[in-house]
Amino acid sequence: MARKEANLASKCNLLISEYGGRVRRNNVGYDREKKMSYGLGVGSSDFIGWMPVSDRAVILAVEYKTPGVRTTEQQRNFLEQVAKAGGIAIIGRGADQIRAAMEALKNGTYPWGTVYE
Numbered sequence: 001m002a003r004k005e006a007n008l009a010s011k012c013n014l015l016i017s018e019y020g021g022r023v024r025r026n027n028v029g030y031d032r033e034k035k036m037s038y039g040l041g042v043g044s045s046d047f048i049g050w051m052p053v054s055d056r057a058v059i060l061a062v063e064y065k066t067p068g069v070r071t072t073e074q075q076r077n078f079l080e081q082v083a084k085a086g087g088i089a090i091i092g093r094g095a096d097q098i099r100a101a102m103e104a105l106k107n108g109t110y111p112w113g114t115v116y117e
Helices: 003-018 073-084 094-109
Strands: 023-027 028-033 034-037 047-053 056-064 090-091
Touching: 003 023, 003 047, 003 056, 003 090, 003 094, 056 073, 073 090, 090 094
Parallel strands: 056 090
Antiparallel strands: 023 047, 028 034, 047 056
């Protein structure tokens, strides 16, 4: 994750926690020395966690992108699958966007079944 995205992620992760959510970094890659893969797989989101919704924990997948940087086809597919399965899928390009998604969840206007951008 580039430095700008790391700074964005740090701010937004604090914001998510203010709304009761919890996320953890999901590094994805392959260690040639140990000959093993790690992370949830190619395309999985930068951060994976959960958000309390109606007394239940719902999966939360967040892909952080700085303005002008696009998601890959694999990242988009992962987020779409999370959304279709009833989870919360967000492409976060700034704290205001994350706050808007959290507010939509709080007030019942979150667009379930779609990727929030």
